[in-house]
Amino acid sequence: MFEVRVQLTICELIPTYFLYIVYVMSVRDFLGEFEHIVLLAVLRLGENAYGVTVRREIQTRADRDVSTGAIYATLDRLQAKGYVTSFLGDPTPERGGRSKRFFRVSAKGVAAIHNTQRALKQMTAGLRFLERYT
């Protein structure tokens, strides 16, 4: 009974602790518009985030046709900042024997998304776009 209680406590603590890390790690990390979109696409795709799927996700959800080069240039920049990590998969025949590079969002990346979205929310709070500015 005691063990179960301890486990529950840890499980309850993890999200709070994670959010604390997210908040403390980098309060000043903000993303550019396209970086934000790419990072969200990688986050949405989870285990299956690589060049082709990220491109398709952006095309489907954001209605933006971007080139593979733009995706990789942005992901490279995000990796240099520590927002994503990458690893190579196995080569497959449908890719001409070349391997995929998979991407994962790091805790710092999650913090950057959180900060950017919070800033956007604060900036847009109280603004009634459709009613006042169109």
Add this chain to the structure above:
Amino acid sequence: MSTKRSLHPPRLASWLVDLFTPYDQAESIAGDLHEEFVMYISEHRPVEARRWYWRQCVKTIAHCAIEALRTSWWSIAIIIVVCQLCLTFGGGLPEQAWFGVLHLVRGGVTPYHANWYGYVFWLNTCLLAAHLLFCFLIGWAAALIAKGKELITTAALCIPVTSMFIALTLRTAGIGIVSPGREHSASFFLVNLVEPTVMFILSGWVVRDIRMGRRRAHC
């Protein structure tokens, strides 16, 4: 045969992508483009798919080039300035070296005395070869320094030369140097300004190819 060929992405486009993308991304970018081509060709005609592939490759190369210039513009600018200084101040070195060799071999006696035209022909050919080699060595040095961005650096190295060529061509056309009987002036500009461009690109390609081959062998 043609159907089999059309099912594969254009080789030239794939080769260009391999040359212009960073080392660690070259394989995954080429693989992504290949995978998307296979998906695209199943829904469209082969001609459309090939056209689409070419468009994607050009866009990808442009993005990679812009990103490389944006992130390391200062190092590329330094390389361009140093190489231009070498070209300006060392431009006469191939002539000096070649005449030095002639002087040494023939003991100061004008060679081919009996066949003056033959002498001029071989002299010009050897001077052109020496110039080409000199430009190739400068491009080679620039590509060696610019690790991972060989072709982008050597292509950037061509910008001052090409703009100089265009400016001179416009100027000569404007002031009438390229007039009947003086066409040799235009060919002189063409040889002296186009040959570095070709040799720079060639040297960048050779260095990149050697490095990629080594990396693949290592992997």
